[in-house]
Amino acid sequence: MSLDKMKDLHLEGKYIKPETKEVNGILMTKLISDNWDKIWNFQAKPDDLLIATYAKAGTTWTQEIVDMIQNDGDVQKCQRANTFDRHPFIEWTLPPPLNSGVEKANAMPSPRILRTHLSTQLLPPSFWENNCKFLYVARNAKDCMVSYYHFQKMNQGLPEPGTWEEYFETFINGKVVWGSWFDHVKGWWEIKDRYQILFLFYEDIKRDPKHEIQKVIKFMGKNLDETVLNTIVQETAFEKMKENPMTNRSTVPKSMMDQSISPFMRKGMVGDWKNHFTVSQNERFDEIYKRKMEGTSIKFCLEL
Ligand SMILES: Nc1ncnc2c1ncn2[C@@H]1O[C@H](COP(=O)(O)OS(=O)(=O)O)[C@@H](OP(=O)(O)O)[C@H]1O
Numbered sequence: 001m002s003l004d005k006m007k008d009l010h011l012e013g014k015y016i017k018p019e020t021k022e023v024n025g026i027l028m029t030k031l032i033s034d035n036w037d038k039i040w041n042f043q044a045k046p047d048d049l050l051i052a053t054y055a056k057a058g059t060t061w062t063q064e065i066v067d068m069i070q071n072d073g074d075v076q077k078c079q080r081a082n083t084f085d086r087h088p089f090i091e092w093t094l095p096p097p098l099n100s101g102v103e104k105a106n107a108m109p110s111p112r113i114l115r116t117h118l119s120t121q122l123l124p125p126s127f128w129e130n131n132c133k134f135l136y137v138a139r140n141a142k143d144c145m146v147s148y149y150h151f152q153k154m155n156q157g158l159p160e161p162g163t164w165e166e167y168f169e170t171f172i173n174g175k176v177v178w179g180s181w182f183d184h185v186k187g188w189w190e191i192k193d194r195y196q197i198l199f200l201f202y203e204d205i206k207r208d209p210k211h212e213i214q215k216v217i218k219f220m221g222k223n224l225d226e227t228v229l230n231t232i233v234q235e236t237a238f239e240k241m242k243e244n245p246m247t248n249r250s251t252v253p254k255s256m257m258d259q260s261i262s263p264f265m266r267k268g269m270v271g272d273w274k275n276h277f278t279v280s281q282n283e284r285f286d287e288i289y290k291r292k293m294e295g296t297s298i299k300f301c302l303e304l
Contacts, residue, residue, distance in 0.1 A: 017160050026122060026179035029157070031093040038102050039091045044114075044126040049133045049220065051087065051115040052123075054184045055177070056147035057139035058202040059115055060264075062216075063087050064236045064247055065205075066113055066135065069217050073228035075235055082246050087113045090124070094157070117178045120187040134195060135216065136188045139202035140300040141181045141289065142273030145171045147266065149276075152176075154261040168281055172288055182292040189298045203270045203301040209233045238268035271303040 021033035032039065044050070051066060053059040063083045071077040080086070088104035099107075105114055116123065127134075139147075148171065152161035158177055161167040174180025192199045198219040205212040210233050217224055224232075234240065241247040242265035249257055249264040257264060277285065 017156060018158070020159055020177060023122060026119065027175055027177050028091075029093070029177055031095065032091050035093040035100060035102070038100070039093075040124055042090055042102050042105065042124040042126060044124065044130045044132050045110055045112065046130045046132065047111045048127070048130070049111070049113050049135065050090075050127060051113065052134050052136045052188065053115075053117060054138070054144060054181050055117050056144050056151060058137050058205065059117070060247055061202075061205070061236060061238075061241065061268075062135060062137050062200075063113070063115060064241060065213055065216055065232065066220070068232040068235060069213070069220055069222055069224065070113065072222075072224060073231040073235075075231070078235070079246050082249075082251060084249075087115045090114055090116050091118055091122075119179060119184045120191055128195065131196060133219065134188075134197045135200070135219065136192070136197055137200045137202060137205075138185050138188070138298070138300070140270070140273075140302050141185075142277060142285065142302060143202075143270060144181055146273050146276045148176065150262040150266055151264075154258045154264075156256050156258075164276060168285075172285065180292075182289075185298065186293065186296050189296060201301070203304065206268075206270050207301075207304055209236070238265065241265060242268070270301065273302070 019030040020027050021030040022028065023033050023036050028036075049066070051059060051062050053062070060083050063086065064078065067078050067083075067086055068075075078086075085104070088101045088108060090101040090105055092101040094100065101114075105112060145168070149161050149164060149167045152158045152167075162170070170176055171181070174183065178184065188197070189199065191197070198215060200212055200215065210229065213229065213232055213236075217229070242263070245251055247265070250259065254260075
């Protein structure tokens with residue numbers, strides 16, 4: 001059963017902030033942790049495409065782009081279901097009768113587009129064994145932190161973030177669900193040339209969507225004409241997706257996601273961190289960033 005059917009079950013109001021429990025040293029919700037055997041043993045197929053991201057890095061945006069490409073720019077087809085039902089979120093686990101990501105993925109016909117926030121060391125091994133295609137999207141740490149903070153405030157499926165000052169510490173220490181941003185991004189960056197990985201940046205998609213979408217089209221082995229490409233650029237723009245009930249999570253009950261606290265499609269910009277970080281937080285963050293990212297060649301853009 002999908003989340004947007006929750007109303008029918010009168011489950012509203014029963015959700016409380018979840019407990020957390022680590023998997024191999026990485027924080028997860030307890031529901032994910034308790035379901036770990038099933039997640040770890042998930043059977044990927046060679047024609048699966050996995051959208052992998054750290055939380056809040058532009059997953060939903062990428063899902064919409066990929067779905068539009070797979071459906072040759074057919075807007076109606078992309079309206080068939082919510083993004084969370086179109087592309088199973090493999091590790092996501094909610095209390096029954098809501099289906100887990102593994103159950104949804106197992107029920108889906110091929111070719112499957114799946115999504116995950118798992119780091120490389122937690123990804124079910126069958127993805128590597130089957131040499132699946134991975135589309136990794138990275139977003140700069142500061143904007144991810146801001147976006148994740150607001151998301152944890154409005155989403156009952158994730159822990160209470162505390163104050164911004166408290167959250168700042170939690171995030172840099174990697175004590176958020178799905179673990180450290182630094183380890184996640186470094187892990188995927190380091191293996192990008194060993195597997196079929198298209199590595200994109202949120203900031204690049206924002207600056208030049210047409211160019212980045214063309215890369216995705218090529219990676220998916222599709223050949224779409226200019227008109228279709230332009231339609232995809234238009235339909236996946238932030239303003240469009242903010243109004244689209246199949247992407248903006250407005251069908252998720254308020255008891256689960258309270259969009260009056262913060263909308264799911266919040267700002268969709270590069271550099272909102274400047275409205276949150278104090279000067280001293282910024283200095284401290286830059287120092288920690290330098291230390292934690294030492295030795296990696298990855299470069300992020302922090303403003304457009
Ligand atoms: N089309 C488009 N263009 C630009 N930005 C977009 C778009 N769609 C979603 N977003 C922004 O992406 C952030 C949500 O990221 P995710 O989809 O990865 O969230 S989640 O992890 O799946 O909950 C969240 O970022 P913030 O606005 O900074 O909070 C969304 O607004």
